[in-house]
Amino acid sequence: MSNTGPKMDFVSDGTYYGKHQVRVMQHRRRGNVHDIKEVTVDTHLSLARQRDFIHADNSDVIATDSQKNTVYALAKTKGITSPEQFAIDLSHHFLTSYAQVVRTEISVEETPWRRMDQSGIEHVHAFIQTHEAKRFCTVQQEKHGLPKVWAGLSGMKILKTTQSGFVGFVRDKFTSLPETTDRVFCTAVAGKWLYSKVAGMDFDKTWEICKNCILDIFAGPPETGVYSPCVQQTLYQAAQQMMAKVPQVEQVELEMPNIHYFFADLKKIGMENSGEILMPTSEPHGYIRAAVRRSPSSRL
Secondary structure (H helix, E strand, C coil): CCCCCCCCCCCHHHCCEEEEEEEEEEEEEECCEEEEEEEEEEEEEEECCCHHHHHCCCCCCCCHHHHHHHHHHHHHHCCCCCHHHHHHHHHHHHHHHCCCEEEEEEEEEECCEEEEEECCEEEEEEEEECCCCEEEEEEEEECCCCCEEEEEEEEEEEEECCCECECCCCCCCCCCCCCECCCCEEEEEEEEEEECCCCCCCHHHHHHHHHHHHHHHHHCCCCCCCCECCHHHHHHHHHHHHHHHCCCEEEEEEECCEECEEECCCHHHCCCCCCCCEEECCCCCECCEEEEECCHHHHC
16 A cells, blocks of 8 residues: 555654563572562563554564563563663663664563561561552663663552641632541552662662652651641652652652542431541542652752
8 A cells, every 4th residue: 555645753752662561470599488579561662763664664673572572581681679670671671682772661560479477477488469559660761871760659549537638729609618627638649750860779778768758748657647738738748758868869740639538428317427437439539640850959
């Protein structure tokens, strides 16, 4: 079929192909102590020429099956020390092994296995999945450039039963929400953060620090808690705390949907509800998101 349509230019960072949902587990033995690391990998490769799209010429194409096998091969030869390092290793491999690959984007999500704890003793080879939060990363890299490493988490559902309010918002003829200084605050945090440099970084330790910054700002001291006047400020302070604790964090993007818990109406069955019985709802919900970067003056 001849190309008879209008002339088009390719958008460089939006043109790629790859393999999605490549799952791999690394199992290593240290005597009778076993270690596992399970991840799911997406690979995106961008080529210098788009002959495959325009002319159906596949001579530059690294088959997605080959990309899948590369994930397995590097898990064997390099090992999976952290999602970030594995993504960096994969990116480096594709960019240095193939002259036609000019850009990569590698995403890695870790499956949250931890050792079983039996009466305070960690089991040597038995594990249980925990779903506190999903850990992921995305590494973007241009040929001859440095890797751009985003780390992140999603699905971290947290709740506090008091010390949250919402007042002073716009009221008009469509407003039905009452102001309150005492409400349930529930959210499912998702976010990612960009590192300015990664050489020598302990990715596992840094990820835990960033996660705990969010939890500490949300919850406050264990004996007293902390008041959240609105979701927006809690989100902003969490990002600020991450930058304060980790100098390499250059940019933070956080999402905190406001998952509502309403008082159940018990009057229709002849009972009073003074706040003990709540009705969880999932939809509709409020949605709050912010993207912030470190100000130039703070880098001095």
